[in-house]
Amino acid sequence: MEPVKLTAKDYKTSVPIVWCPGCGDFGVLNAMQQAAAELAIPPENLMVVSGIGCSSRIAGYINAFGFNTIHGRALPIASGAKLARPEMTVWAAGGDGDGYSIGTNHFVHTIRRNADITYIVMDNNIYGLTKGQVSPTTPHGDYTKSTPMGNPDRPLNPLALALELGATYIAQGFSGNVKHLRDLIVKGTQHKGFAFINVKSPCVTFRGRQEFNVVREHGVYLDESHDPSSWEKAHEVTQWKEKIPLGVIYHVHGVPTLDEIARDLQHKAEEQGHVETSKDLLKIFG
Amino acid sequence: MEPVKLTAKDYKTSVPIVWCPGCGDFGVLNAMQQAAAELAIPPENLMVVSGIGCSSRIAGYINAFGFNTIHGRALPIASGAKLARPEMTVWAAGGDGDGYSIGTNHFVHTIRRNADITYIVMDNNIYGLTKGQVSPTTPHGDYTKSTPMGNPDRPLNPLALALELGATYIAQGFSGNVKHLRDLIVKGTQHKGFAFINVKSPCVTFRGRQEFNVVREHGVYLDESHDPSSWEKAHEVTQWKEKIPLGVIYHVHGVPTLDEIARDLQHKAEEQGHVETSKDLLKIFG
């Protein structure tokens, strides 16, 4: 029997979508569903773990084992899930507040452990769900509900940060270009290791529709001339001031992943001497 | 009347020191006391805020307003203190676990806000106080109590991370060279903004005395040939593999600090229209 071909539709759910009309996250949802179809991941073998935020609702909109967890903790929950079931595909998703503010500690250390998950951040430079407060990627000077006199802080550069931390796959997408984003997700999923995809995904309600145009005007798609295996090249790209890089910025192979390491340790343990049942351990207390 | 000259002794306290004989942290304590004397900071104008760990006990050993807080939170507590009392000198101190594991989120965002505090991390590549578990800076492969088959993770590079995040003063010291470290602390304290000093401060009990020799053998003191105002040069130095850089790695000026920003906003607010007492605000509810 031929396997049934999966389409993006197979990844839709009946959970009502509560995003504002025009929200960038719709594009990300489409891209994820298309990527799942292209990768032909059976829905039951896909885990989608998100934090809390408008963007994080995405876990409910994909036919999969979805988990809309708590604010900032998508990565450790996804990592734990992958560690428990390395044979499954694990996607993590969330917002800029979720990932770069409350979740920063996990972002740093998940990269360090190279957990084999694909992390899609819908970066809208604002806190959407809580109705418009400043986020770590809100541009300096911008007015938000919690910076009524303009954002005094300098924004964080998540791409550069990930690069510095040794992330093994770093990409940037745009929710206004679903096909391109889909490809980034497909590649990231195929990558063995932590695949980080920052997505410019405008919040039309609290940052305005013009944010789409900003990306359209300043976005530059990386082409052949960019070598994603070069740290220096990648670094240069992450430091662009006006232009917004889109595409795979950095990609290296061969770094052991969290679950590979766990299996490694299990093998090492076995070599050290076989322990069959928990009763066999009694000897250490003898 | 001549002001009384302060010496390192004026910064000693009667709190019994519980460090192991030979612990690297003694050198850091000496350096901090000497720096305070050199800067002639009246003890009552100095705040020393630490987290929890062997290293963090240092807050009790310096005659100042010392605060041995909770694990991982030295930076936000120090930031809050500085925000409240910008006229005081604030030092934060702690260990590699405190700062680079549980405290990573604060490390990242304190740098982003450029809080005007001097942060001294006694990096011993281990959890000392809890008796020898792996830390984010433990070298790959090392055996610790929680990595009985060798540390499977890649260590974090705190200097490179701070640089990437836009820290405005980055230095590395060695507890085996108190004078040099004292100078780094003096400079860091004089710096307006976040001054980050990573100190190689061996844990003789869980990593052995030879750690001192490692630094002595591989340590390279940065001299005139290094230009700390150059990001690229600084980056190069943070990427050294065998050599251990010692000295001021990066130093830039003019980035507004957390408390400057707060004062700025206060001035802006005043310009917007003076509000004398809380009763004057009643109008907004009218």
Add this chain to the structure above:
Amino acid sequence: MRDVTLAIAGSGGDGVITAGDFIVQAAARKGLNAFMLKSYGPQIRGGESSARIRISDRPIYSQGDFVDFLVVFSWKDFARFSDEIKLRKGAVVLYDEADSTPPEEFPIAAELGAELIAVPFKKMAAEEIKVPLTKNMVALGVIAALLHLPLDGIKDAVMKKFGKRKPEAAQVNIEAIDLGKSWVEKNLPDGTQVVLEAEGAGEPKLVMTGDDAVAYGALHAGVKVFAGYPITPASPILEFLSKWLPHFGGAVVQTEDEIAAITYAIGASWAGKQAMTASSGPGVALKLEALGLAAIAEIPLVVVNVQRVGPSTGIPSKSEQADLFQAVGGTPGDVPRVVLAPSDVEDNFQVAIEAFYIAEKYQIPVIILSDQFLGERSETIDPDVLFARKRVIARQLAKPSNLKEYKRYKLTDTGVSPMTVPGMKGGQYITSGLEHYEDGRPTSSGTMHQIMSEKRARKLPLIAEESGFVRVYGDEDAELAVLAWGSSKGAVREAVERARAEGIKVKAIVPQLIYPVPEKKLDAALKGVKRAVVVELSFGAQFYRFLRAYYDGLPKETYSHARSGANPLLVSEVLEAIKEHAGAMNAPQEA
């Protein structure tokens, strides 16, 4: 009627809340009392939303169980509020004639005998004003005309909002309001049976939300550093202070997370400035470890929890009273702390002041347990009562002359020791989360631990004595009492009044200080009470259990009326509970 409850339901874009705001402001200008509850679906924009407003010339305690007058822009959206909006028999319902739902499917039971009136809100806005978005203002005109609301007040409110910055917008809105009014004059010359006949006291009132009130109270009390992290329904506190604290020489930081928020505040307070943080249940959970630090180090601190429905993310936009256990016992160890519960918007202001008073005077962390129901609702407030109680104190410092061999944790009769802050010569000491000797030096002696535990605990009865404000409403000599806390006060107070009007002797008892339990004042309030019902919005009956655990004076016959939250407590359900217990008390007892 002198007490009308109206509701407007629609989609996000319908401007339902704006319309509601104008109504409340108009009422306030006339010196009337008003109370508005907003309700949203999970959508940020475009989803359903409703404004529920009660107006009266008498004091208003609750949102009103039933709606007298309803405006619906869309039946579909209205249907989503069926849990919340219950119509009174014979209510008046205006709906947009453009809504395609056939009348027989209107989600309103025919047996209610509601008066259904189709109005071309949408059409008028689009065709006559040429601005479809003014639909809500057309409705406002219609409502004002039918209810006899003060139209000039509404126009004033519109002018205040748009007048200066966008004069054309103001003009268009006022035209739309007039259009609505004329539609009524033309099409419903006789009006309806729901008419507001209340007369205001004349003196204009303020309009405030509970979140704004607690922030404003903190400001009044002298807060200088506020650190917070956004979370529904506490974010408005952060936003209010972001805007206003810099005017008072203070600073606000939106931190990276809730842990940073409370620790910023602890650092600031330790350094000498009044400090506060605010969040809701899940965020407060993250603050509990640091709260213990403030407790053992005896650092003044105010933590606001605007409770929402739990566990976990639960229902973020709805109210519940189920974080009481967390406040009283969530931090590990035996932790001295104070828990205060405001009971209405004005009380939010007062409690913020009281919290700082206690925190600073007793060097102890104080938790304010507000909730979504208090935090997001608007109430009219008499400006004079706000500042009637004066209890603002500054940081209480040790005398500079007393700093020889200074002991930060000196054992005293009150448990309160002399405090220093940086800059005070000779005032240096080591602060820590470790158990310590009088001078702050760490110790692992169990004997010292017991001594210091006793020292810290000595403050509690003093606080209960000084601050144990207990509200009592109803018949002083009643043998039946309803015990409640926080935002339940409104429905309970109204239910007690209704029960009394029906001839039942009953009183309501509502403490403002929850922990330490104000035992003596509760004893006094409960004097003569034979039977008590503890009413609350917590599935686990946390207040009932808390009282059992901590208070010896409960009547033997004490019952619990507890259910989970999200739907606000109804006057009718409290009344029913009262009747049930009043009946049982009078029923012949079995031998």
Add this chain to the structure above:
Amino acid sequence: MRDVTLAIAGSGGDGVITAGDFIVQAAARKGLNAFMLKSYGPQIRGGESSARIRISDRPIYSQGDFVDFLVVFSWKDFARFSDEIKLRKGAVVLYDEADSTPPEEFPIAAELGAELIAVPFKKMAAEEIKVPLTKNMVALGVIAALLHLPLDGIKDAVMKKFGKRKPEAAQVNIEAIDLGKSWVEKNLPDGTQVVLEAEGAGEPKLVMTGDDAVAYGALHAGVKVFAGYPITPASPILEFLSKWLPHFGGAVVQTEDEIAAITYAIGASWAGKQAMTASSGPGVALKLEALGLAAIAEIPLVVVNVQRVGPSTGIPSKSEQADLFQAVGGTPGDVPRVVLAPSDVEDNFQVAIEAFYIAEKYQIPVIILSDQFLGERSETIDPDVLFARKRVIARQLAKPSNLKEYKRYKLTDTGVSPMTVPGMKGGQYITSGLEHYEDGRPTSSGTMHQIMSEKRARKLPLIAEESGFVRVYGDEDAELAVLAWGSSKGAVREAVERARAEGIKVKAIVPQLIYPVPEKKLDAALKGVKRAVVVELSFGAQFYRFLRAYYDGLPKETYSHARSGANPLLVSEVLEAIKEHAGAMNAPQEA
């Protein structure tokens, strides 16, 4: 004597704990019962430390209030333990003759009539063995000879520790032991009056710490993912599992913080594997938010809290029972969860298995409240009893054939719904911390919230029914009872036995399941009891208050005997409380 308590006190480098370990192991090899409590100062190395060992051929319940036989390497260090080490009248004390403290300054009251013996421990090690570090082994030989401890057992233990890897070290140590022995033969041919006359059962026992036991129990129960962050006194659980879990196909992660630890575990369990995390109070505080997620999403999870002295950092190396409130009520909202309390080392093993059983069967988070006193002490254990109770279950999954229109949170009579894990076709659903419909879709309906709160709560009485193990010791028909929990069991049980030996009728009641309260079994245990004393190491009397809040069956006369921790509960203080209440009961009552 058939029951000897000995203590060794010295500095960090003195090898006090190693010597103690060998003694315990020797006792275990002989089939004797032993119990060892370690105590350290705040120093990591070089500071004071003590080992306190009780050996008997009868069951041992507590550390023993008084020490019969004491070895001190330094009086200065010993003085630091004056809170903890109390000598029995006529005890034997060996001290190092090299200690410079003049005898009249020995911190031992002369009136105790202790037999003071100076021994050249240091000198013998340095001069005869030429390895000063073997001082502790010389002492071991002295102790063994004087107490009549099984010397061959000690040597066996030494061989086991060093034999294979460092045969020379083993040799040197054994020489030092023999030297100590000959010193006694030469200098104290008549020995002392403290002699262990106990005979072992013959069958060798195991030696385990409570932390190892809970980790081992989890391993036995099938844990596959453990995530933790180091903290005293819970780190040994992380360390044990780091070493052994990979042998069983599992994985351990030392995460970046405690929040990551619990969320790793939640992710792993949600994905289908048994998962656990462990910490102590301050770390558990950080886990509370995520615990609520597991509760509302009904994800099996085991969380161990090895309690220490709080609040905040408190006294990290000492024990207290003051995290009960945190366990029962620390998470915001009305949170279904289970709290189990082990009461000795073996029970730590059993409770870990029970925790997984409940977590997996009822899809609920389970908190194990151990403490430092249980976690760090060593006890001898009969290997046969460990595996006597079989309650290991695997993840309970929905039938694959039942996954049409699958409803993860189907309303059932038991509250337990069919669960799927990734890989099960058709088993997909949305998990979240939001309130939800049966299929997991989020809702903000108050009605659904009440229904789901009820569903989740339905599990609790079933758990109390199935798992509500209550230990009762003493006179079944006693009218006086001591209620205790967790590690207080030991001293309470021993006190009850002592009281009974003195003719007082009394029983001890110690539930293993704390929450939900096993009401029926407590009722049965309390039958006929007229007066109860709740004994605990919590300044705030948390267990006493908890029982008042949650349990209706307490005798009217229920008293609290509560104090803060750090110093372990003494048999004598419980005995005194028993006597006081027994006396009061028999005293003529006023009319």
